[in-house]
Amino acid sequence: MNWRMKAMVQNLVDSLPPRLAYPAYYRLQRxxxxxxxxxxxxxxxxxxxxxxxxxxxxxxxxxRGARVxxxxxxxAVHTPLAFWLCGADKVYTVDLxxxxxxxxxxxxxxxxxxxxxxxxQLFGAKAQDPLFQERLDRLIATPRxxxxxxxxxxxxxxxxxxxxxxDLPDGSIDIHVSxxxxxxxxxxxxxxxxxxxxxxxxxxxxxxxxxxxxDHFSHSDSNITAINFLQFDDDAWDRLAGNRFMYHNRLRxxxxxxxxxxxxxxxxxTEETTDPDSLNLLNRGFPLTQRYRGVSPSxxxxxxxxxxxxx
Numbered sequence: 001m002n003w004r005m006k007a008m009v010q011n012l013v014d015s016l017p018p019r020l021a022y023p024a025y026y027r028l029q030r031x032x033x034x035x036x037x038x039x040x041x042x043x044x045x046x047x048x049x050x051x052x053x054x055x056x057x058x059x060x061x062x063x064r065g066a067r068v069x070x071x072x073x074x075x076a077v078h079t080p081l082a083f084w085l086c087g088a089d090k091v092y093t094v095d096l097x098x099x100x101x102x103x104x105x106x107x108x109x110x111x112x113x114x115x116x117x118x119x120x121q122l123f124g125a126k127a128q129d130p131l132f133q134e135r136l137d138r139l140i141a142t143p144r145x146x147x148x149x150x151x152x153x154x155x156x157x158x159x160x161x162x163x164x165x166x167d168l169p170d171g172s173i174d175i176h177v178s179x180x181x182x183x184x185x186x187x188x189x190x191x192x193x194x195x196x197x198x199x200x201x202x203x204x205x206x207x208x209x210x211x212x213x214x215d216h217f218s219h220s221d222s223n224i225t226a227i228n229f230l231q232f233d234d235d236a237w238d239r240l241a242g243n244r245f246m247y248h249n250r251l252r253x254x255x256x257x258x259x260x261x262x263x264x265x266x267x268x269x270t271e272e273t274t275d276p277d278s279l280n281l282l283n284r285g286f287p288l289t290q291r292y293r294g295v296s297p298s299x300x301x302x303x304x305x306x307x308x309x310x311x
Contacts, residue, residue, distance in 0.1 A: 003217035003224055007241045014243035025245055026075075026101070035075065040107040042078040043122055048179050048210055049082035050123050055308065059268055061206060064131070065089045066174040069200060071163045071193060072181030076104045079179055080155045081112075085135050086126055092173075094166060095159040102146035109149060113140045164192035166200065173200040180212040182256065184247055190256075194263050201311040207265055211256050214275065214303040216248060217241070226303045227278040233289045252295065253302035265309030275303040 013025045029035040053063050064087035070079050073095040080091040112119050116136070120127035127133070135153075142152050150157060158166070176197040182190055197207055214226035229237055229250060241248070253272055260267065278286075282297035292300055 001220050003221040003228070004240070006217065006220065007243075007246065010241070010243045010245045014245060021244070022097070022099075035104065037107070040076065040104055040111060042076070042081065042108045042111060043119070045078035045179055046082045046119065046122055049079060049086065050126065052177075052208055052306070052308075053086050053126060054124075055269060056206070056208070059308075063087050063175070067172060068092070068175045068177060069094065069166070069168075069173045069197075071176070071178040072184075073100055073157060073159060074181075075099050075101050076108050077150075077153075077155055077157070078108060079177065081108070081139070081153060083175075083177075084153045084155065085123070085132055085139075087129070087131055088175075089154065091153070091155045092166075092168070093155060093157055094161045094163050095157075096162065098159040100146075100157055100159065105146050105149055106144040109139060109142070109144060112136075116140070164189065164196050166196060168200055170199055171202040171205075173197075173205060174202060175206050175208055176201060177208045179210045182209055182211045183213055183216075183249060183251065186249055187251055187255070187259065190249075190259055191263070194259060194265070198263060198265075198311055203311060205311045206268075207260065207307070207309045207311070209307050211253065211305050211307070212303065213251060213253050213256070213305070214278075216246065225277045225281055226275045227281065227286065227300060230292050230300060231287050231289060233291070236289075252292075252299055253305040254299050256305065257307060260307055260309050265311065267307065267309050269306070269308040271306040272302050273304040274298065274301050276301075278303065 009028070013021050013028065016024060026035070056063060063083060066088045068083045068088045068091045070091065070093040073093040077093060077100070080093050083091050123132065138152060142148055185193070194207065215224065215229040218224045218226050218228055229248070232240065237250070257270065279297055279301035282300055
C-alpha cells in the first residue's frame with residue numbers, strides 16, 4: 001500500500017475521539033492489515049527470543065526461573081509466551097494502552113498447535129528440554145480463553161500502565177525486554193523507562209532490547225526504502241505521520257545506544273543490521289533533512305539493533 005495513502009488513513013482515524021479511534025483502527029487492521037484472520041504468526045517474536053536466549057546462555061545468563069518484564073505488549077503476547085516456553089518463571093508485560101485482544105491470543109495458540117514441529121525447530125535444542133515440552137503440551141491443551149492462557153503461562157498483563165513508573169518492588173526483575181517497541185517512544189521517555197529498569201532489575205540484571213529504526217512504511221510499500229523518512233524535517237514528518245498509530249522517534253541506532261550508555265549500563269553485546277538499499281542510496285546522495293546531514297551513511301542505514309546491557 002502506498003505509504004502516503006496509509007498515513008492519510010491513519011491520520012483520519014486519529015482525528016476521531018479515542019473511544020472511537022482505537023476500535024476503528026483495530027477493525028481496519030483486522031480487515032485489511034496484518035491482523036487479518038489467518039495471518040497471526042508468533043514466529044518472528046519467537047525467533048527473536050530464541051536468538052536472545054542463546055546469546056544470554058553464551059554469556060552465562062539463564063532464562064530458566066527468570067522474572068521478565070516486557071515493555072510494549074501490543075495486540076498479543078508472543079514475546080511473553082516465548083520466554084515462558086524457554087523456562088521463565090514469571091513474565092510481566094506492560095503497555096500504555098490496553099491493546100491486548102483475546103481473539104488474537106487464541107489465534108496465536110492455534111498457530112502453535114497447528115505448526116508444532118515448525119515451532120520446535122525454530123527453538124532448536126531448547127525445544128528438547130523436558131520443561132519446554134511439558135509447557136508446550138499444556139499450552140496446546142489449554143482451553144482457548146485469554147484469562148486461562150495468562151494464568152497457565154504466569155503472564156501478568158499490566159495495562160494501561162506507565163513503563164516509567166511500575167508498581168513492582170526494587171530488584172524484582174531479572175530481564176527487561178522489548179522487541180521493536182522503543183522506536184515508537186520519544187527519546188526522553190525511553191530514558192525514563194531505562195532509569196526505571198535500573199530500579200526494577202536485581203544487581204546483574206539485564207536490559208535486552210531489539211530496536212527497528214527503519215521507516216516502518218517501507219515494510220508495506222516496496223517503492224520506498226528504510227531511510228525514506230530521513231528526508232523530512234520534524235514538522236513535515238509530524239504532519240505526515242505524527243498520529244498515535246504510527247509515531248516513530250526516528251532516532252538512529254547510535255543515538256539509541258547512547259541512551260543506554262548515559263544510564264551506565266554495561267553493554268555486554270550489540271548486533272546491527274544494515275539495509276544495503278539504504279546504504280546505496282545514501283552513498284549516491286539521498287537528500288537528508290538537516291538533522292541527519294553530516295552523519296555517516298553506515299550509521300544512518302542501520303535497520304535493526306539488538307542491545308544487551310547489564311545493571
